[in-house]
Amino acid sequence: MSTHRDPPPPLIILTLALLNGYSSFAAPSDVSGTNHTATLPLRPHRRMYEMLALSTNDDYDLNWDTTPPPPTPSRGTNPQSCDYNPCRELQTPCAQLAASSGCLCPGVSGPHVAPEPPDLKRLSMEGPGVVVQWCAPSSVVTHYEVVVGTLEPLVFGEDKRSGVVGKVGQGVEVCVVAVNDAGVSERQRRSCTMYQPPGDSSLALKAGLIGGALGLLLLLSLAVLLWRHRTQRKADARITQATEETL
Numbered sequence: 001m002s003t004h005r006d007p008p009p010p011l012i013i014l015t016l017a018l019l020n021g022y023s024s025f026a027a028p029s030d031v032s033g034t035n036h037t038a039t040l041p042l043r044p045h046r047r048m049y050e051m052l053a054l055s056t057n058d059d060y061d062l063n064w065d066t067t068p069p070p071p072t073p074s075r076g077t078n079p080q081s082c083d084y085n086p087c088r089e090l091q092t093p094c095a096q097l098a099a100s101s102g103c104l105c106p107g108v109s110g111p112h113v114a115p116e117p118p119d120l121k122r123l124s125m126e127g128p129g130v131v132v133q134w135c136a137p138s139s140v141v142t143h144y145e146v147v148v149g150t151l152e153p154l155v156f157g158e159d160k161r162s163g164v165v166g167k168v169g170q171g172v173e174v175c176v177v178a179v180n181d182a183g184v185s186e187r188q189r190r191s192c193t194m195y196q197p198p199g200d201s202s203l204a205l206k207a208g209l210i211g212g213a214l215g216l217l218l219l220l221s222l223a224v225l226l227w228r229h230r231t232q233r234k235a236d237a238r239i240t241q242a243t244e245e246t247l
Contacts, residue, residue: 079104087121087135089161108138114183115139117191118176125198126164133162134176137185145184147175168195 082103094105116137145153175192
């Protein structure tokens, strides 16, 4: 059965350390007929560390751990950008791609900052309604809202990049806004546009073509009239000259 050993009081340990841990001696020296005592530098003794260790832990290991730290991972290869397209629909969020593969995402503002405006790409007529297409901003987005004129906004998920809004009148403003817990994006020129039906653009094109054809026809008519006028003048001149010669 092991016996318990009480650690010595700190004052006794310090005294023993001073008495046993340092060595000094005096050496006589004759300089100018007088005796001086020269004290050599004091050197700490290993026994001091051992006694101090006994006051706290009998099993203290005097051999310090000299194991080198683990090597730092090499950074020779630069991470690649994530395969993330802000205009692609139904894709994995870039944050999840970065967490799974270690790729780099473009700069994104945090969830406590109102999102930047999305980019409205185009409005197109497909079937009975108008399809709105947009690209995501560099922000945290919880959902999107498409506002048509003064109507109530239509809500679309964070992974959506297009949506059908039904019939839209000519000249009505269509806007896409991004929303998160901090607020709503501002309406700017890049996120809003006026809707122009496809039929109106084709009608304008036809009117332009017809106007151009009429103008060309008018120019040709003027050229023909001018040519006939010059031809008639030359004929009259020849007749007059022949009459004068006969006389």
